[in-house]
């Protein structure tokens with residue numbers, strides 16, 4: 001296949017480039033590096049089936065030749081970004097997704113949307129099945145991302161209904177692994193960085209809120225199953241093993257053998273509406289595609305910690 005990956009230099013996007021190239025596909029990565037890093041794809045620069053196009057997908061895309069799939073993974077996704085670049089996030093989730101859908105129409109390519117567990121907001125149903133409509137603030141600090149992704153799902157479905165686009169929608173739950181930016185503000189990177197520096201580990205609130213963390217290799221395998229599969233979606237892809245944020249901190253201290261203290265700090269203002277619990281119901285992806293995560297949180301963290309140690313020279 002010849003596949004365009006918007007956000008191809010991002011954390012998940014770059015691992016997806018690797019996986020598709022490994023199976024023989026040709027990959028065109030499009031990225032404007034707003035929240036991603038050239039280093040994530042540096043090793044691919046000379047690959048004969050890889051091409052990087054430095055571009056913002058909110059500008060129309062002109063691509064030569066045929067495309068079999070257009071994959072939309074272009075969006076900043078850290079709550080820290082929601083405070084600093086909300087306009088860019090809303091633009092990429094609306095105009096950006098529209099440009100990518102239009103490209104899929106022109107090329108008669110399959111369209112793949114990377115949506116998010118954030119469409120469930122602060123969920124009142126637990127774990128979250130795809131049929132749950134969510135509990136989302138349209139005006140809170142997270143709304144730029146949550147509503148942009150809800151809009152991009154709606155836009156995708158309108159293209160399916162009106163223009164007959166062949167679409168795949170995946171809802172990605174918290175994913176972690178090498179190539180996350182240590183300074184991107186998300187919990188796993190923050191805690192590993194703090195632990196490696198023997199600095200206090202900052203639980204926002206009392207640390208009783210939960211997340212379910214999926215290692216990036218498992219996640220990417222799930223994304224490819226959805227891309228290749230028959231369901232328009234949405235399909236949850238995440239690891240249903242659920243942990244409190246305090247448990248995550250304790251596990252990271254244990255693996256790194258850090259002397260860091262685990263402290264509680266007030267929830268920062270930009271974190272208002274922080275979901276109290278999150279866990280994917282993965283019945284659909286398991287029964288349809290036989291996908292299940294295989295990497296435990298301890299094993300995945302061990303790999304990510306090794307990568308962070310090397311990157312931060314700690």
Ligand code: UDP
Nearest residue numbers: 079185186187188190202203204209245274
């Ligand atoms: N969190 C925390 N300390 C940090 C960063 C995050 O306690 O230094 C918490 C945050 O309040 C949230 C959870 O960890 O409840 C996950 O945050 P993250 O930014 O990774 O992503 P989210 O799942 O909220 O999008």
